Amino acid sequence: MTDLQDKNKGLQQRIKYLRGFVIFVFAIILFRGWHMQIIKGSHYKRLAENNRVRTVILPPLRGIIYDRNGEVLVKNVPSFNLGLVLADINDIDKTIKRIAPVINLAPDNIKEKINSSKYYDPFSPLTIKEDISMREVAIIESHKWNLQGVVIVVEGRREYPNKEIAAHLIGYVGEITQEQLKEEEYISEPMGRMIGQNGIEKFYDSIVRGRVGRKNIEVDAAGRERRVLNVTEPVSGDNVVLSIDLYLQKIAEEALADKKGAIVAMDTNTGEILALVSHPAFDPNIMSKRLSSKMWQKIVSDPYHPLNNRAIQGIYPPGSVFKIVMAYGGLEGGHIDPNNKISCKGGMQFGKRFFRDWRAGGHGVVALHKAITESCDVYFYQLGNRMEIDNIARYANLFGLGETTGIDLPSEKKGLVPSTEWKLANRKERWYAGETLSVSIGQGYLSVTPLQQAVMVNAIANSGFIVRPRVLKSVISDKDKKTFEFPPVETGSIAISESMLNTIKNALKGVVYDNGGTGWAARSTVVDIAGKTGTAQVVGRRFQGVGSWKYNDHAWFVAFAPVNKPKITVAVLVEHGGHGGSVAAPIAKRIIEEYFKLNNLMEQI
């Protein structure tokens, strides 16, 4: 035996080397195990948890929006959405090819949607098509096992039963954007969440939005739910009652018809918005869908800007409506006496320029009352010249012009009240006296929103008190159905004497009822109406081509009624409508009449 083994001493030695080497290799493997399980153990544990646990977002129902009489303006209807959980899909092209014909979408469309959501959490369903039919649901469900990663999510879809009616006021919802996700307000919102993107839906989003629930589930490798680990239930949003009156809103929409422009109707005493119209409008049902970028582009690039809420975002020269502010300023500052008369010969030479009156023949002998009822420009040129621009600006600011009214709607514009200081700062130029004359009749740099016009005239109607216009009337808690009312807010008041008030009010009534009054078209048999017409020249018209509708004047009419104890204040703007007296006044009249017919009816009951 030893003999034999002696011969193989070398072989034995090499086997021993081999044993040493094998032990060395196993030491490496043991070290690797130690490194993975002990050193990096928590890292791998987290990865295993990420594999296993998935959070499903449970979207809450948004609050319902009612008008002041309890009519439903926005509600929720169940919608079956087709979503893709990208993490569960191995061959995206194959999946797209399979589902595209079922849901009637071009594969390229689906691809575009996937590509445009690069930052999307691959573990939550990315909505590809909303509101698919029951037939489509059935087909997808029955092929579930071949369609890994394709899911159907039931969601409360927003429905706007009145479509374009009050579209700008109500707004619409849309998927939360990348930018919004970073904002403080939406810090706890997940991707893909539908939030208010405009109007009341946006402004009171925090009230109607509700809180998302979260369900942690254990999934297998195919993304299928194995069991529920824990659930936080979603909390529905609170319901909201708006101040608008759907009936009056419809009347206003009809009255403006297909003309472009805006209407604001508000409760004189409380500032509650009764109707708010902006045309052209849009259908919030369409806007609230997850729009493709192409469709979005189409809407945004519409030359008539249908998404623009002209009532609060459209800025226009106030035209002769501004003469109300001028009259107040003239009386308050002692620049005029209501009985002093001037002679109007159809214009006024000032420096090198001749400032024309809108009536070429002139108004003859004119005192303040007639200057307002017939809207004599020369009277106000002279007044403005005496007052000087900075005083005019001060009075305009008193009426809330040049500042936002503080209405509870997003992106309100503040317009512009020019002053010497403003011009120096922004135009690097001193103020010219001639420019004051333009401002005196509501032209020049001066610009306002229709809502500001309403608030301004409302101050006269409301005996000098300025109320903040608002849309929210009350909030009804979803939990206990408790109602929270919101009292009117007074934002300021104008020092105005009884006699001054009467002078101006009388003149505004005269606009409608006097012979030669520019607002004769608003004469009503139902209720006595006071108002002021305005015809605003379109700024910059000479820089553009000639002869298109674009260069027609904007028509204004602001009104309140009844004259003695006003209840409703209305501002009407018809873009490029022409004369305020003939175009805007009948619209205001119709709204006011309907309002009182309605109220009288209510009182009788």
Next chain:
Amino acid sequence: MIKKSSLGLFDWKAFIFIVIILFIGVMTIYSATYNTAGETTNPLYLKQIGWIIFGILFLFLGASIDYQNIAKYAYYLYAISLLLLLLVAIIGSSGFGAQRWLSIGGFRFQPSELAKLATVLAITRYFSDYPARYGYTVKELLIPGFIIAIPVLLVLKQPDLGTSLVIFFVSFALIYMVKIRSRLFGFSAFLALMLFPFAWHIFWMNLKEYQKTRLLTFVNPTADPTGTGYHVIQSKIAVGSGGFWGKGLLESTQSHLNFLPARHTDFVFAVFAEEWGFIGFTILLLLYVAIISWGLDVAIKARDRLGMLMASGIISIFTIYCILNTGMTLGIVPVVGIPLPLMSYGGTSLITTLFSLGILFNIKKKRFLFT
């Protein structure tokens, strides 16, 4: 020497080690294939127990046949295995996209498993028949080279990269042991061979994606590189998330939620490491090292050159399987798709492993008999 009865000379200590690993294997397969619905009528762990019983019979068979007789028939066995490999290439049924199986009766048989043992036995016989006291010249290695190359290529063609690599490595280990005359050549070949899996891994990690795909499709046309990548990631997560104490029996989330592929076969070690943590990992590794150490000891103390070569060849197969399988589970060796001996589910692998270990028992036993 002292005469002992054949049964008394049987190494029961080593046998116990083997049985312990077999038991751990059954337990892990039970866990890996456990499903909460419990609808399986013929659970795999029960099948595995059947294979084990069958395999242990083969172990005793291997222990009772004189290894010198086995060596006598080594060339025939080698020829048969080549024939079977050819048969697979022609009519083999396709399993997992690769032609590896032969159906015999109701059973599916994997000829490559037999081929690796047959090849080792054949070259063992050759080196034993033609000893070279001062080592072989490169020219003298030509014939064993052919003996190795034919099955390696046939298995590679199936394609079964793992098994062909194992045959290749074991053959090299044997050549190292019989000594090559050029010391430098021998040493560098040995080093290259042993470090190859690790070097390959580093090399592989530095390849660009398209290069990997190209290489893989060159070696193994049916391989899915992204699929393989996923396997390794999930296997590493399984092992790492086990931590020190492990998640406990049946608590492996990676396995039960299907994240881990091939969890009762190639990745059974990952399931075990996830459920039993570093503690279990260390114990299992020590058990394997104990068996390997025992096998090498059998080789060193074998009665003759043939016994030494045969024992070290057999234990080398076992060792390389262990290293490659645990290495790929831990993500330090590329995924080549080979089972972990004694633990992975599968009849052919189990039977060949136990039979070859049986030969070791025989070699050990023989050193006490007739001197």
